[in-house]
Amino acid sequence: MPPAPPPPRQSAPCMMDLDATDRAILRALAQDATLSAAALGRRLGLGQPATWRRIRRLQEGGALAGQRLVLDRAALGFGVTVFLGISLGTKGRVSLGDFERAVTAIPEVQTVQHILGLYDYRLRVVARDLADFERVLRRRIMTLPGIAQVDANVLLSEERRPGPL
Amino acid sequence: MPVDDTDRRLLRHLQADPEQTIATLADRAGLSEAGCARRLDRLRARGVLKGRQAVIDWRRLGWAVEVSLRLTLDKTDPRAFDDLIAAARQVPEVLEIQTFLGRVDVRLGVIARDLAHYQELYRDRILTLPHIADIEALMHIADIKQGEALPL
Numbered sequence: 001m002p003p004a005p006p007p008p009r010q011s012a013p014c015m016m017d018l019d020a021t022d023r024a025i026l027r028a029l030a031q032d033a034t035l036s037a038a039a040l041g042r043r044l045g046l047g048q049p050a051t052w053r054r055i056r057r058l059q060e061g062g063a064l065a066g067q068r069l070v071l072d073r074a075a076l077g078f079g080v081t082v083f084l085g086i087s088l089g090t091k092g093r094v095s096l097g098d099f100e101r102a103v104t105a106i107p108e109v110q111t112v113q114h115i116l117g118l119y120d121y122r123l124r125v126v127a128r129d130l131a132d133f134e135r136v137l138r139r140r141i142m143t144l145p146g147i148a149q150v151d152a153n154v155l156l157s158e159e160r161r162p163g164p165l
Numbered sequence: 166m167p168v169d170d171t172d173r174r175l176l177r178h179l180q181a182d183p184e185q186t187i188a189t190l191a192d193r194a195g196l197s198e199a200g201c202a203r204r205l206d207r208l209r210a211r212g213v214l215k216g217r218q219a220v221i222d223w224r225r226l227g228w229a230v231e232v233s234l235r236l237t238l239d240k241t242d243p244r245a246f247d248d249l250i251a252a253a254r255q256v257p258e259v260l261e262i263q264t265f266l267g268r269v270d271v272r273l274g275v276i277a278r279d280l281a282h283y284q285e286l287y288r289d290r291i292l293t294l295p296h297i298a299d300i301e302a303l304m305h306i307a308d309i310k311q312g313e314a315l316p317l
């Protein structure tokens with residue numbers, strides 16, 4: 001029997017091809033999305049229309065997936081951020097859909113990720129202080145359908161990196 | 166002047182749609198355009214509103230694997246955190262570096278092109294980071310809620 005061919009490297013559907021200029025645009029906008037096409041173009045030695053066309057292409061191809069505000073959490077009264085690892089009990093009998101709907105509706109829960117590993121879900125939760133966090137944990141999180149185990153880690157510092165661009 | 170309820174309402178609307186025009190935002194928040202612009206300027210000047218950033222969809226760029234690596238460090242060395250963070254910054258595939266109080270000391274948010282690439286990255290760039298006592302990996306399957314919106 002001939003040897004089996006190596007498995008093809010898996011690639012995401014509709015993967016975008018980027019050149020160095022596209023990558024520079026993504027890097028700049030990930031830092032500051034308020035930059036105009038003209039200002040960005042000047043930085044890259046590109047005309048305003050050409051820059052604008054590239055931004056449009058990155059948006060339409062899905063590489064640019066919207067924007068987020070950067071806010072000073074502490075100045076707005078949110079002094080504590082906690083990451084929770086959540087395990088659901090009696091798997092098979094708990095509806096993931098019910099859990100996901102209920103957890104998504106909690107305003108203090110900023111992100112919910114379904115994960116594979118030690119836990120089933122990873123949540124990012126904000127609160128005014130530790131006492132407020134305890135209230136959220138007891139009244140909102142521990143009462144979620146199917147919840148079996150919760151592991152908490154309080155965020156001390158956080159840094160976002162530009163990534164492989 | 167502290168942040169008041171009107172500021173919060175303004176930021177809540179802006180957070181839901183960061184790209185809207187001042188006119189739309191003013192209308193939604195029930196303010197005049199001039200009043201809205203003035204408040205935004207003030208929030209920026211005081212560092213409450215720090216800016217706006219584009220969100221990159223790494224999956225669309227071919228980075229299909231996302232993993233949370235939760236590290237426990239060997240804290241007998243006082244430089245453990247500083248050394249590890251400095252070394253992690255040198256790995257381009259590390260998107261996030263967070264430090265914690267709890268069972269986990271540091272979390273690295275890492276992306277890779279596929280599982281083979283992840284394995285390579287893990288062996289050559291992650292396991293070689295200094296002062297690691299233990300690592301747990303959580304493989305990311307899906308984002309159920311995104312955006313990190315604050316409950317303003």
